[in-house]
Amino acid sequence: MNQPEDIVNKLSELGYRLTPQRIMILSAIENSNDHISAEEIYAQVMAKYPHVNISTVYRTLELLKRLDLVTETDLGGGRVRYHPAEKGHHxxxxxxxxxxxxxxxxxxxxxxxxxxxxxxxxxxxxxxxxxxxxxxxxxx
Amino acid sequence: MNQPEDIVNKLSELGYRLTPQRIMILSAIENSNDHISAEEIYAQVMAKYPHVNISTVYRTLELLKRLDLVTETDLGGGRVRYHPAEKGHHxxxxxxxxxxxxxxxxxxxxxxxxxxxxxxxxxxxxxxxxxxxxxxxxxx
DNA sequence: ATAGTTTCTGCAACCTTTTGCAATTACCAT
DNA sequence: ATGGTAATTGCAAAAGGTTGCAGAAACTAT
Missing domain, CATH: 3.30.1490.190 (Ferric-uptake regulator, C-terminal dimerisarion domain)
Incomplete structure (x- = not known):
């Protein structure tokens, strides 16, 4: 299974800045056992970086989705869930x-x-x- | 093609109250040529019934969806669209x-x-x- | 180390939709 | 027509997500 650094590296390769916020968001996604919501990502990042803003999380997710590094899906429950694209396609x-x-x-x-x-x-x-x-x- | 009254009748048959708001919401849906959003329905009803509340529109749409009288779909664009269920299944x-x-x-x-x-x-x-x-x- | 550039972020406002609560009202029985 | 009941509605707050703008900062060149 690939390490979180792989997506980090790919962001860098593609010319995107590696900010602390992004690295932590990526970690939260990669470390989740299953699908994870924006709010859950935000909570995990907040634990280490209290100044992070929820809009940064949404913007980063939007970027990752656009780059095919994560996929999003609506499993009901009133919020969208995310999942690393490399962790199997299903x-x-x-x-x-x-x-x-x-x-x-x-x-x-x-x-x-x-x-x-x-x-x-x-x-x-x-x-x-x-x-x-x-x-x-x-x-x- | 069925008339708006058909869904109205069906609501009554199923024991739901026929309120002026519901009748106008149903009209807006039936009279739309294509898919229609909650906001568009609300605007049409507002034109004749300025006191209607947007939450009533959403509640009515939720009821109609649950009763299979309308279908909803997300065609992108940041809002959900609705369509009478009887107007073809596609x-x-x-x-x-x-x-x-x-x-x-x-x-x-x-x-x-x-x-x-x-x-x-x-x-x-x-x-x-x-x-x-x-x-x-x-x-x- | 410093300066410049451009991307990124935080903030606050906004959008679409949902929800709790109290008042209104459609419907029914009389 | 009247009264009772329970469904429905309006209101305001809330939830999940988006956006414009100005300041911060990652990156690069020197």
Whole structure:
């Protein structure tokens, strides 16, 4: 598994400044076991750097998203979650009943992307999709 | 094409009160040619009923969504859009480059839903999806 | 080490949407 | 028509996220 420094290095390579705030934001994202929200990132960075501003967190996330270094997804719950792009490429099924989140690998989406390309010449950008519905236990 | 009264009647049938605000909100939705935002609905209702509150609009939209009378989708642009559920069931392709919105009928999503049911026993709730990517003109 | 440049950040205001609470009112029974 | 009930609404605050602007600071050249 790649180290946080890899994204840091990549930012530098791409000509972006490495500020303390950014390094800490990147650490928070990389150190999270799962998806992490902006508010959670902010709280972790605040613990070490009380002057950081929430708008800096959002701006950094926007930059990382644009550079394909993180992916964002809406798993419900009223806030967006983030995830390092390099930590596997996958999607999720979210049960609207019990809230369970099921990992979904790329292959099922691949046929959709292929069909969109074939029939609409559209290149779908399905990076981190969340599909809502009802799971096996809740569909009775 | 169904008349606004149909949804009004359905609300009544389901035991919900028909308030002037709701009737006007429903009219605004039904009378829109395309997708309509909460803010646009609010502006239309405000024109005839200056005391209506934006939170009433959001609450009514939430109710209609829950009752499958409208569908909501995020076509980008920083706000959610709504659309009568009975006015055809479809999805969209949204080009991140030029912003064009391409209608996408149900059939391409049907195979995805079938696969999710078959391989995960998951009943996907794909009511009004927006898939982002790049269109034929922007994929060069 | 210093100065210059340009990116980045903090601040405060703003936007879209949600929520708790008390007052209003649609509906129903009489 | 009247009274009662409970759903609905308006209000104001709040939540998650965005943005303009001016000052701070990362980076580079000397």
């Amino acid at each position: 999607h999720h099924l979210v049960c609207q009943e019990c809230g369970i989140i099921i990992d979904l690998d790329e292959s099922l989406l691949t046929s959709l992307k292929d069909a969109l390309l074939r029939e609409h010449k559209f290149i779908a950008d399905l990076r981190h999709l969340a599909i809502f519905g009802r799971c096996v236990n809740c569909s009775k | 999805h969209h392709l949204v080009c991140q480059e030029c912003g064009i919105i391409i209608d996408l009928d149900e059939s391409l999503l049907t195979s995805l839903k079938d696969a999710l049911l078959r391989e995960h026993k998951f009943i996907a709730d794909l009511r009004h999806l927006a898939i982002f990517g790049r269109c034929v003109n922007c994929s060069k």
